[in-house]
Structure formats: C-alpha cells, structure tokens
Amino acid sequence: MRTTYEDLLRAARRSAVEAAQSRYKNRSEAVDDWRAVVAASAVHLRWLRHRFRAADLYDEPAVQSDRPLGRLAQAIGAGSDLLALQDASNASLLDDPWRLRAARAEVAAIALTGADCVIGHTRSRTPERRLAELASGELEKLARHGEPSSGLGELGLLSAGGPVSSDDELSMLPRRASRWERADDDIAVESLLTRDLRSTTAQIRCVCGYVWHLACHLLASSQAELSAVRRLELGVLKQAVRSAEAGALRTAESWRRRLSDLDGHTGTPSEVMFLDLRAALDQFVRPEGRLLEPDVLVPDHATAVRVLEVVDEIVWSAEQVARRQQRAAAVLVSQGRLFVPRQDVSKQDPRYLNKPNNTKLLQGRWLRTTRPEFFAALTACLAWSADHLSVASDVARRLAGTSLERRPSHGQPLRKPAPDFELPELLDVQDQGRLP
Structure with a gap:
C-alpha cells in the first residue's frame, strides 16, 4: 500500500x-x-x-535540524509536500469545506502539541514567549473549530510516490512494479522505436501471465478464506488479464509488419526495471526453481490480502504502460515513421501496386504512410489490451480496497496553492450535530 496523507499526519502527531x-x-x-x-x-x-498569520511575525529564516522540534517540522512539511504533488483532479478535494476544516484542525493540533515544548523552554514576558503564545492562540482556535467526528475522508487517502515496502519479498513487489511504471513514464513517447514497443508488448504479456498465476493460486488455496464475492471478482480478473495477454500476442505479430527501425536490442530504463520486477516475481512464486503449491504460496488469509494488494499495484502499472504504448504508436503513425509492406498496402489501395515498367526493381518493398487505415489491426490490438487491463485494474482495485486518490497521475505541471478559503466558525464543538 502507499503512504497516505492520513499516515503522514499520524506520524507527525507521534x-x-x-x-x-x-x-x-x-x-x-x-x-x-x-x-x-x-x-x-x-x-x-x-x-x-x-493563512497562518502568526508565522508572519517570525522574520528570521528557519533552519533544519534533527532535534525533536526539527523532526516535527520535517514531518509537517512532508504532508504539505504530498498536497503539492497532487494533480488537478485530486486537488479538487481541497474544495470540500468539511474536509478542509478537519485537516486544518489536525495540523493545528499537531503544531500545538509541539508548542508545549518551546513554551516550557522560554521565560515569561520575553519576545520568544510572546510569539509562541500568539502562534499557540491561533493554532488553538483552528484546532477547536475542527471536525473530529467527520474525519478527513477522501482527503486522508491522498498519496504520492510509490507504495511502502519492507524487507520481505512480498512487500517488495508493489515497489518494483511502481518503479517499472515510473521508469516507463519518464521516457518521451517521441523517442520510442518499434523495438522498444516490441519489448513493452512482451513485458505486458509477461505481467499478465504472472497476475493470472497469482489469481489462480488465490482461488485454489484452501487457506485464503476469501469471500464468495472476492472469488467471483478474481474470476473476472483472470478473464480480463487473459484477454489482455491475447491482445498483446496479436500486437507482437502486428509489430513484425509495421517497422520504424531494423531489429535490435532496446535499452530503455523501463526494461531494466521490468527485469528487476520479473526477478522478484520469480523469487516469490518459485524460490528454488519450482512453482510453489497454492497452500504454500498463500498460507493464510493475511497473506491473501497482501497478494491482492500486490496484484492491484502490478495490474495498475501494466495499464499505465499499455496506455503509453498506445500514445507512442499514435505518434509513430502520425509522424509517418512506420514502414508498411507494399504488398499489404496494395491490397487496400491499388495505386500502391508495382508499376509494370523498367524501374520495378527500384521500387521499395516497404513504404511509409500516415494513413490510419493501414494500421487498423495494430491500433485495435493495442486498444484491446489496454481496455482489458483497465477492466482488470478496476477489479483489482475493488479487491484490494484501493481508492483512486492513492494513484495520482504523473507529468503534471507544478501547482500553486489555491486561494485562501476561510470557513465560517462553528459556534461550539458540541453543537456540530445540530448544524444544517
């Protein structure tokens, strides 16, 4: 699972x-x-x-330290960094006044707890004490007008970065899947050639096979203790990834007839990260070269839940990679960088037939074109795989209980804080239930 905004606030409170x-x-x-x-x-x-007005009274710049209050400042700053990384759709959650009130109250309460330390270390009637008391007064007002009963809701589920991982093999899988997806996201689609996209197609096929294997073992394990609804959803997931794999197989066949470069080896960072992911998957499903039995791979219900989270992260990453492969293919077609066999083109347009003249040997067997009808099979296969991976991702998200807010999109321009949104003050905390 990924570290959420609520997790960061909990760490800041500690x-x-x-x-x-x-x-x-x-x-x-x-x-x-x-x-x-x-x-x-x-x-x-x-x-x-x-706007925290008491902060304007501090003229000197703040310095970072590893002392107790310094660590508190870093923890509070981590939460603001997460909010700054959200895309426009997730940032719309900051328009909800009730969630805003709850989040402000939580941040104010955290800072107010740390204020006890500086107040205890300063003498009364000193400038430092007066500034601390002014800040504490404003923070106390924010904390008092919070919404403890409603909670942060979807705002608390916002996340950024990759999933949390520990040292065990199962926890490393979501992290490596996220690295694969992010490495693919860092590559400009205009720079990709067909050999790179052939490698991407093979990666998607491989991932679909692993996900299908994990889903089969979850269903076959007698120790998983999954509900009937989850077992039904796993059946849908298996069908979706198998269909996506079939589409990737047809895509691989299409790439043999639509080229932008001669055969060669790709060296993209995403392939390196994928090899790392595949090695981790191999180590999990067959640690000694032999596939584990379902009851050994999934020995209890807790492990089954963790495997569902792994499947969720892997399928979501595969969907993002497939969508970017679609965009890369569209760029190659629109820029006329794909070569098509003249024999295939002439079947649809007789004007491309070899002319019976003395220059027949000089006419190339391959030609370039930007007409989309000559790439219909390729684009249809790419869309088929991506659409079925999208279905599988939705199912995996439901199985793992992952919200959309935990998956912010990448490549968005840096945002600026929205304008101040001052909320009407509540009369009293105990009167909140009688508010309209």
Missing part, C-alpha cells in the same frame, strides 16, 4: 508527542526549531487554503 516530552539543553535551539515548526505549519496550512 513526532509532536515526542517533542512535547523532550528537553533542550540550549534554549536558543528550542526557539530555532520552533521557528521551523511555524514555517512548516504555515506552508502546510497554505495548501489547505488558510
């Missing part, structure tokens, strides 16, 4: 509790670290469309 219980030997260090907490909170609240 850092705040540790900071509140810590002691500084040097008072100036506590003040400097608190300045970093205020700066990080101001940026975080700015992404939540609120």
Whole structure:
C-alpha cells in the first residue's frame, strides 16, 4: 500500500508527542526549531487554503535540524509536500469545506502539541514567549473549530510516490512494479522505436501471465478464506488479464509488419526495471526453481490480502504502460515513421501496386504512410489490451480496497496553492450535530 496523507499526519502527531516530552539543553535551539515548526505549519496550512498569520511575525529564516522540534517540522512539511504533488483532479478535494476544516484542525493540533515544548523552554514576558503564545492562540482556535467526528475522508487517502515496502519479498513487489511504471513514464513517447514497443508488448504479456498465476493460486488455496464475492471478482480478473495477454500476442505479430527501425536490442530504463520486477516475481512464486503449491504460496488469509494488494499495484502499472504504448504508436503513425509492406498496402489501395515498367526493381518493398487505415489491426490490438487491463485494474482495485486518490497521475505541471478559503466558525464543538 502507499503512504497516505492520513499516515503522514499520524506520524507527525507521534513526532509532536515526542517533542512535547523532550528537553533542550540550549534554549536558543528550542526557539530555532520552533521557528521551523511555524514555517512548516504555515506552508502546510497554505495548501489547505488558510493563512497562518502568526508565522508572519517570525522574520528570521528557519533552519533544519534533527532535534525533536526539527523532526516535527520535517514531518509537517512532508504532508504539505504530498498536497503539492497532487494533480488537478485530486486537488479538487481541497474544495470540500468539511474536509478542509478537519485537516486544518489536525495540523493545528499537531503544531500545538509541539508548542508545549518551546513554551516550557522560554521565560515569561520575553519576545520568544510572546510569539509562541500568539502562534499557540491561533493554532488553538483552528484546532477547536475542527471536525473530529467527520474525519478527513477522501482527503486522508491522498498519496504520492510509490507504495511502502519492507524487507520481505512480498512487500517488495508493489515497489518494483511502481518503479517499472515510473521508469516507463519518464521516457518521451517521441523517442520510442518499434523495438522498444516490441519489448513493452512482451513485458505486458509477461505481467499478465504472472497476475493470472497469482489469481489462480488465490482461488485454489484452501487457506485464503476469501469471500464468495472476492472469488467471483478474481474470476473476472483472470478473464480480463487473459484477454489482455491475447491482445498483446496479436500486437507482437502486428509489430513484425509495421517497422520504424531494423531489429535490435532496446535499452530503455523501463526494461531494466521490468527485469528487476520479473526477478522478484520469480523469487516469490518459485524460490528454488519450482512453482510453489497454492497452500504454500498463500498460507493464510493475511497473506491473501497482501497478494491482492500486490496484484492491484502490478495490474495498475501494466495499464499505465499499455496506455503509453498506445500514445507512442499514435505518434509513430502520425509522424509517418512506420514502414508498411507494399504488398499489404496494395491490397487496400491499388495505386500502391508495382508499376509494370523498367524501374520495378527500384521500387521499395516497404513504404511509409500516415494513413490510419493501414494500421487498423495494430491500433485495435493495442486498444484491446489496454481496455482489458483497465477492466482488470478496476477489479483489482475493488479487491484490494484501493481508492483512486492513492494513484495520482504523473507529468503534471507544478501547482500553486489555491486561494485562501476561510470557513465560517462553528459556534461550539458540541453543537456540530445540530448544524444544517
């Protein structure tokens, strides 16, 4: 699974509790670290469309440190970085006033917990104490007007980056699938040749085979303890990936008749990452060169749930790779960079037949064209595979319980914080249930 916004806030709260219980030997260090907490909170609240006015009173720049309050500032900053990385569709969640109120209250409560540390290290009637008390007062007001009963909702499910991984083989699979997808995303589609796309087609076929194998073992394992609904969904998933694999096989045949370059070996970063993913899958399903039995591969229900999460990440990554392969093929066709056998073209358009004259030997056996009807079989196979992978991805998402917010799109321009959105203050926390 991927680290979510709610996970980062939970980690920040733990850092705040540790900071509140810590002691500084040097008072100036506590003040400097608190300045970093205020700066990080101001940026975080700015992404939540609120201006933290007390932060304007701190003139000196904040410095990063590894002390308790410094770690709290980094944890708060991680949450704002996640919000900054969201695409436009996910950023629309920041228009929900109730979720905004809950998120602001959570961030304010976290910073307010850390404020106990700096207040305990400063003397009364000093400038540092007055600034800390002003910031605490504003934070307390935000925290008091939060929505503890409603929670963060979909806002808390926002995510960025790759899935969390630990040292065991099963946890490494989602991470490596994400690396494969991101490596493919970093390649400009205009730079791809047919040998690169042939490699991509083979990668998709291979992934579909592994996913089908995992789904079969989930169904065959007597220890998985999956519900009837999940077993039915797994059957649909198997059919979808098998259809996608069949489409990839037909795509591979089409690439033999539609070329942009001579045969050769590709060296794209995505292929390197895919080989890493395939090695990890091999190590999981056949650690000693022999396929594991279903009850050995999936020994209990907890492992079955984790395998469903692995399938979800792998299928989603394969869908993204297939969609980009579609775009790359469209670029090759539109730019006239694909060679088509003259024999195939002449079957649809007699004007391309060899002319019976003395220059027959000089007429090429291959020609270039931008007419889409000569690539109908190729584009249809690409669309078939991508569409069935999309169906499989939807099924896998339901099986694993993954939300769309955990999958932000890439390649979006950097966003700027939305304008401030000041919410009406609630009269009292206990009166929230009587609000319209």
